[in-house]
Amino acid sequence: MHKEMIIGIYPSSDFIQDNLYNKTCPLGLLTVLSYQHYKSIIYNEVVSGDIDLHPELIQNAEILLFSITVANFPRAIKLSKRFHLEGKRIYWGGPEVSMSGPKLLIDNSYIDGIAIGAGESIINDLLNENDRSGRVFLQKNITSYFKLINDFHPLKSILNFDSIKIDYNLLFDLDKYEGLSYLWGNDCLQANKRCYFCGRLSMGLGYRSPEIIWDELLEQYRNGFRFFYNTTDSVTTNLNLFKDFCIKKPNEIKDASHRVFVNANMVNEHLINSLKMINGIAVMGIESFGNLKKSNKINITENDNIQAIERLFKADLKFVVSFVYGLPEDTPESIDYNSEMIRIIVDKYGSNIDSIHISPLLITTGSTAFYDLYNLPLIKEKYRNMSLPLNPIELSNDYFNNFCMISRKDTIYKILELSEEIKAIAPKIKIGAKGILKAELFNQTDLNYFLKDSLANAL
Numbered sequence: 340m341h342k343e344m345i346i347g348i349y350p351s352s353d354f355i356q357d358n359l360y361n362k363t364c365p366l367g368l369l370t371v372l373s374y375q376h377y378k379s380i381i382y383n384e385v386v387s388g389d390i391d392l393h394p395e396l397i398q399n400a401e402i403l404l405f406s407i408t409v410a411n412f413p414r415a416i417k418l419s420k421r422f423h424l425e426g427k428r429i430y431w432g433g434p435e436v437s438m439s440g441p442k443l444l445i446d447n448s449y450i451d452g453i454a455i456g457a458g459e460s461i462i463n464d465l466l467n468e469n470d471r472s473g474r475v476f477l478q479k480n481i482t483s484y485f486k487l488i489n490d491f492h493p494l495k496s497i498l499n500f501d502s503i504k505i506d507y508n509l510l511f512d513l514d515k516y517e518g519l520s521y522l523w524g525n526d527c528l529q530a531n532k533r534c535y536f537c538g539r540l541s542m543g544l545g546y547r548s549p550e551i552i553w554d555e556l557l558e559q560y561r562n563g564f565r566f567f568y569n570t571t572d573s574v575t576t577n578l579n580l581f582k583d584f585c586i587k588k589p590n591e592i593k594d595a596s597h598r599v600f601v602n603a604n605m606v607n608e609h610l611i612n613s614l615k616m617i618n619g620i621a622v623m624g625i626e627s628f629g630n631l632k633k634s635n636k637i638n639i640t641e642n643d644n645i646q647a648i649e650r651l652f653k654a655d656l657k658f659v660v661s662f663v664y665g666l667p668e669d670t671p672e673s674i675d676y677n678s679e680m681i682r683i684i685v686d687k688y689g690s691n692i693d694s695i696h697i698s699p700l701l702i703t704t705g706s707t708a709f710y711d712l713y714n715l716p717l718i719k720e721k722y723r724n725m726s727l728p729l730n731p732i733e734l735s736n737d738y739f740n741n742f743c744m745i746s747r748k749d750t751i752y753k754i755l756e757l758s759e760e761i762k763a764i765a766p767k768i769k770i771g772a773k774g775i776l777k778a779e780l781f782n783q784t785d786l787n788y789f790l791k792d793s794l795a796n797a798l
């Protein structure tokens with residue numbers, strides 16, 4: 340086994356990608372392959388382009404590990420089928436895969452195995468000869484459908500995070516990355532009762548030691564990297580640990596920035612002091628004005644969101660705000676109200692806004708939104724015999740038709756209009772969105788959007 344060549348592949352996406360994608364790396368693959376010390380390489384199509392995946396690399400590989408997201412599985416299917424015919428062993432992992440469960444294996448004969456569970460919990464087991472038939476690599480005789488991840492007890496896996504030294508040199512075309520993501524911890528204040536649209540797997544497993552992470556980052560800083568992305572679901576879960584992490588930043592790292600997720604109700608003086616130490620860019624899911632309750636974001640109010648924005652602005656820190664259009668019972672009027680509030684925020688705080696993400700709600704397998712939709716009798720009837728993975732755009736269109744007073748198409752149109760306005764008011768703000776197909780933006784025959792060039796470029 341240890342002599343096999345393994346290629347980790349992060350396929351490109353049919354969705355528009357936000358400006359972050361060249362600054363991140365498939366951290367799950369990177370962690371797994373760094374830990375195992377296989378002869379391996381990770382090919383990220385988003386960064387390297389998808390020009391036939393360098394055939395000479397693939398030729399030598401025996402195993403291909405695909406990192407699957409809701410956005411990249413059409414490409415993953417295409418590549419997997421092709422390489423399966425060439426005799427490679429194909430394995431899939433990622434949240435969509437975990438949530439889809441064993442039926443995904445049954446429906447797709449070109450996949451040899453799927454990894455089920457949160458990345459951190461399977462690292463010890465994944466690719467381990469002794470655990471080939473356990474909960475990690477499920478074989479094709481398991482028949483349950485949409486089995487919930489909780490059944491797999493991911494927290495029980497024993498993992499020593501610090502025994503993993505992330506080896507960024509496994510990334511093919513490392514010099515083309517504009518920044519790097521890193522693994523510090525994995526936890527989220529909302530994890531026990533997730534946000535309405537979130538398909539994340541479970542509570543995290545804790546935190547890696549700051550010394551080891553800063554060693555990894557220092558090496559890459561010396562290689563010229565100046566943008567780092569802390570993938571922890573929320574660094575505000577434990578402000579003391581975050582402070583300790585920031586204090587330990589090596590003095591040599593001076594001009595790099597760190598993007599971190601925060602919860603608005605935890606933006607206080609302590610967090611601000613820590614963010615300043617690492618030149619942090621705070622990313623907050625504001626989700627909605629007026630309809631925030633429907634996002635199921637417990638313990639966070641609209642007032643928390645506004646206060647957090649004000650505090651970050653006063654501290655002269657950069658921040659990113661994200662919104663979801665299409666929460667249950669959203670109407671054209673509620674969406675217009677959100678857009679008006681976003682305009683006000685841009686006017687008032689625009690100089691400190693790094694990016695704004697406004698996304699139509701996208702159905703990801705395993706989210707509360709998914710189950711709300713799937714449990715409607717007519718919808719269940721429609722999808723029950725379909726092969727997995729299900730088409731997220733079709734699911735999302737069905738979701739809007741059943742839960743909102745506005746169609747997905749009209750919602751996207753409103754997002755595009757607002758994006759154009761923001762671009763005009765504050766051209767430096769980067770605008771992003773998830774859950775919109777490139778074809779929906781550029782192919783006018785599809786949804787018949789009539790876009791000005793500037794608007795297409797804005798996203």
Ligand code: SF4
Nearest residue numbers: 527529533534537572
């Ligand atoms: S969307 Fe973010 S904050 Fe909400 S449950 Fe998921 S990871 Fe946590």
